[in-house]
Amino acid sequence: MSSLISTIVNVGVALAVLVGLFVLVNLGVNKLSQKWEDRLRPWVFVGPAVVFLFIGLFVPAVRTIYLSFRSGLSGEKGFTLDNYWGTSSTPGALRDENVLSFNGFTHIFTSRLFIIGVLIAILALFAARRAARKATGSGSGVDLSSPGASLGLVIAVILVLFAAFTAMRGVIWNNLWWVAAVTGLATLFGLGLAVLADRSRNETAAKTMIFMPMAISMVGAAIIWSYMYNIESSGQSPGLLNALLSGLGRDQVDFLRSADIIPWNNFFIMIIMIWIQTGFAMVVLSAAIKSVPSELVEAAKVDGANDVQVFWKITLPQIIPTLIVVITTLIVSVMKVFDLVKATTNGNFDTDVLANRMYTNLRNGDFTASSTFAVIILVLVLPVMWFNFRRGKREVSR
Amino acid sequence: MTVIDESAPVKSVKAKHGGPSQLDPVGQQTHRALAAIPTWVLWGLVVVWTIPSVGLLVNSFRPKSQQLSSGWWTAITDPSFTLDNYRQAMFDMPGGYVSFGKALLNSFAIAIPATVVPILIAAAAAYAFAWMPFKGRSWLFIAVVAMMAIPLQMALVPLLQLYSGGAHMTLFGQTFTIFPDLNLNNKPIAVWLTHTAFGLPLAIFLLHNYISSLPGDVFEAATIDGANHFGIFWRIVLPLCKPALAAFAIFQFLWVWNDYLVALIFLAGNKDASPLTIQLVNLVTSKGSGTELLPSAAFISMIVPLIIFFSMQRYFVRGLLAGSVKG
Numbered sequence: 074m075s076s077l078i079s080t081i082v083n084v085g086v087a088l089a090v091l092v093g094l095f096v097l098v099n100l101g102v103n104k105l106s107q108k109w110e111d112r113l114r115p116w117v118f119v120g121p122a123v124v125f126l127f128i129g130l131f132v133p134a135v136r137t138i139y140l141s142f143r144s145g146l147s148g149e150k151g152f153t154l155d156n157y158w159g160t161s162s163t164p165g166a167l168r169d170e171n172v173l174s175f176n177g178f179t180h181i182f183t184s185r186l187f188i189i190g191v192l193i194a195i196l197a198l199f200a201a202r203r204a205a206r207k208a209t210g211s212g213s214g215v216d217l218s219s220p221g222a223s224l225g226l227v228i229a230v231i232l233v234l235f236a237a238f239t240a241m242r243g244v245i246w247n248n249l250w251w252v253a254a255v256t257g258l259a260t261l262f263g264l265g266l267a268v269l270a271d272r273s274r275n276e277t278a279a280k281t282m283i284f285m286p287m288a289i290s291m292v293g294a295a296i297i298w299s300y301m302y303n304i305e306s307s308g309q310s311p312g313l314l315n316a317l318l319s320g321l322g323r324d325q326v327d328f329l330r331s332a333d334i335i336p337w338n339n340f341f342i343m344i345i346m347i348w349i350q351t352g353f354a355m356v357v358l359s360a361a362i363k364s365v366p367s368e369l370v371e372a373a374k375v376d377g378a379n380d381v382q383v384f385w386k387i388t389l390p391q392i393i394p395t396l397i398v399v400i401t402t403l404i405v406s407v408m409k410v411f412d413l414v415k416a417t418t419n420g421n422f423d424t425d426v427l428a429n430r431m432y433t434n435l436r437n438g439d440f441t442a443s444s445t446f447a448v449i450i451l452v453l454v455l456p457v458m459w460f461n462f463r464r465g466k467r468e469v470s471r
Numbered sequence: 472m473t474v475i476d477e478s479a480p481v482k483s484v485k486a487k488h489g490g491p492s493q494l495d496p497v498g499q500q501t502h503r504a505l506a507a508i509p510t511w512v513l514w515g516l517v518v519v520w521t522i523p524s525v526g527l528l529v530n531s532f533r534p535k536s537q538q539l540s541s542g543w544w545t546a547i548t549d550p551s552f553t554l555d556n557y558r559q560a561m562f563d564m565p566g567g568y569v570s571f572g573k574a575l576l577n578s579f580a581i582a583i584p585a586t587v588v589p590i591l592i593a594a595a596a597a598y599a600f601a602w603m604p605f606k607g608r609s610w611l612f613i614a615v616v617a618m619m620a621i622p623l624q625m626a627l628v629p630l631l632q633l634y635s636g637g638a639h640m641t642l643f644g645q646t647f648t649i650f651p652d653l654n655l656n657n658k659p660i661a662v663w664l665t666h667t668a669f670g671l672p673l674a675i676f677l678l679h680n681y682i683s684s685l686p687g688d689v690f691e692a693a694t695i696d697g698a699n700h701f702g703i704f705w706r707i708v709l710p711l712c713k714p715a716l717a718a719f720a721i722f723q724f725l726w727v728w729n730d731y732l733v734a735l736i737f738l739a740g741n742k743d744a745s746p747l748t749i750q751l752v753n754l755v756t757s758k759g760s761g762t763e764l765l766p767s768a769a770f771i772s773m774i775v776p777l778i779i780f781f782s783m784q785r786y787f788v789r790g791l792l793a794g795s796v797k798g
Binding site (some may be wrong): 412429458 | 512513517520524527538543564589592596601603608616617624625626630633663667668736751752756765773776777779780781784
């Protein structure tokens with residue numbers, strides 16, 4: 074109880090001091106002449122925010138970049154590029170086989186995923202050609218926007234990316250795999266669910282249940298899923314999936330730790346993230362679908378379009394800007410994935426990601442290596458941010 | 472930035488489910504059955520989506536012996552429930568763990584100030600950016616908003632150094648202290664300060680959007696009545712932008728409540744002040760005594776977000792969606 078009271082007192086005092094200071098300074102400014110009041114008042118209002126951002130975000134970010142180019146554990150030993158490149162005996166981040174390796178490159182082309190992906194892509198191209206022939210009546214051109222073609226191509230791209238990221242191993246490939254898998258699948262599922270919800274009864278209740286994982290912590294989500302993935306052992310009952318496997322007469326699988334399952338254990342952690350983020354994609358896309366003007370849909374139906382055509386030719390083009398928002402948002406947040414990996418495998422069993430490397434190095438006191446990984450995350454996120462910024466500017470100017 | 476308009480009228484339900492009237496009765500029946508398929512598929516998926524969470528909830532009420540020997544679904548045929556897990560997790564953790572009752576308080580002690588402080592600071596700044604003319608206003612605003620793009624990993628190492636060692640600079644053989652060593656690490660205030668800095672760009676951006684759309688004549692009238700900017704901000708602007716404040720407050724509170732990384736870096740060394748997420752991972756990784764308390768402990772950590780989620784869904788959605796671009 075005493076800790077509760079002291080907590081409340083501490084919090085209360087801190088807030089009172091903050092508000093009191095702001096009020097006092099403002100009352101002081103009230104006493105000044107009009108000219109000085111007009112000059113000073115804006116800075117009284119903006120000042121606290123600027124100070125916080127400068128000390129707490131801007132200077133640290135610049136210093137992180139600086140530290141990533143310094144040698145010594147805390148950057149005391151002078152300029153270097155070794156954190157990024159290094160020597161063959163003490164490799165930097167980008168030369169480290171565990172971070173970025175091209176060794177499995179040739180295996181991509183022999184993997185089943187790649188072959189299936191290519192086959193689907195070829196089928197999609199056939200579908201695109203047929204769609205174009207149907208539309209124009211003549212035999213030339215391809216129509217990639219037809220349902221079969223575009224869906225097939227998206228799936229083919231996801232499969233080929235999976236082939237690449239399971240063949241080439243390393244922390245950076247892992248991160249990119251996370252981004253491709255979670256962004257791609259959460260967006261696809263979210264779009265599917267949004268369309269489904271639009272035609273269902275009680276859709277609000279259903280959407281609420283699917284959206285719920287967004288409210289809880291990733292640590293909580295990891296614990297929830299441990300009761301799906303657990304393998305039976307002494308003092309541990311099987312998770313639901315392993316119980317199902319046993320029920321089917323199969324051997325149980327340690328989904329997150331088994332050596333046989335590497336690198337697919339990564340994907341089983343990604344599933345948790347997909348479980349969380351699908352709700353986000355669904356809610357945003359559902360709102361976008363509802364805001365498509367109903368006159369457009371009605372007009373298309375009067376012209377004899379069926380549901381599939383209405384979705385593909387009317388709804389989808391209208392919600393493309395929202396789709397882009399969902400995709401870029403997911404890319405940026407998944408690139409920084411940390412909690413889930415830390416709480417499930419702690420980065421062991423070939424599941425490490427950049428943010429965890431950044432953390433482990435920080436914990437080990439290697440501040441320059443830690444900063445290097447932070448900068449790598451920044452560099453990977455920046456193109457998406459730049460794209461967002463450009464798009465935002467275009468929309469504003471419109 | 473996506474704005475969800477929840478008041479948007481739902482398209483006529485009749486048109487969706489009524490079916491074309493020119494069909495014969497059998498045709499109408501078939502059509503109605505077909506129209507119900509999406510509902511069935513959707514609710515099937517809802518069940519799939521909810522099963523993992525239900526498993527945790529059920530397990531949290533099962534006694535230790537059952538939890539360790541059988542899966543949660545056996546509770547259907549062999550129901551046996553107890554509140555003892557919750558009692559132990561809240562007040563009486565075995566094996567030297569801090570109780571989750573204490574961790575719950577710690578989470579509040581971190582999340583409340585880390586929500587209120589950035590809101591106050593951001594509201595003042597947003598008002599100034601929207602309604603006070605001053606030199607360099609627009610470029611400063613752009614700079615502030617651009618900081619949303621910085622991943623929080625970019626600030627952690629220097630902040631750690633700053634909190635335990637301060638900042639010093641050596642010029643011409645003289646060492647100056649720019650920022651004193653306040654020895655803040657492993658104290659909750661380090662986490663507040665960090666979250667405040669990280670939360671500000673988004674808060675300023677959201678509140679600026681809202682405050683700049685307030686009608687200017689209200690301010691003019693108040694100015695004629697003799698009010699200055701401070702009075703206008705305090706008496707008019709803050710009460711008027713309650714919806715935006717609520718949306719950001721919920722987003723920021725949940726973000727801090729669910730945060731693991733920042734707390735792990737600045738507070739994990741201090742068990743007595745660590746929030747729920749840290750204590751949970753400690754319990755997960757130990758794999759020793761107390762694993763039977765994991766479901767109830769996890770559920771304790773989710774109760775507050777779930778209450779907020781179900782009671783304030785409208786604000787929650789608005790805040791979450793607007794904040795989804797956060798770094």
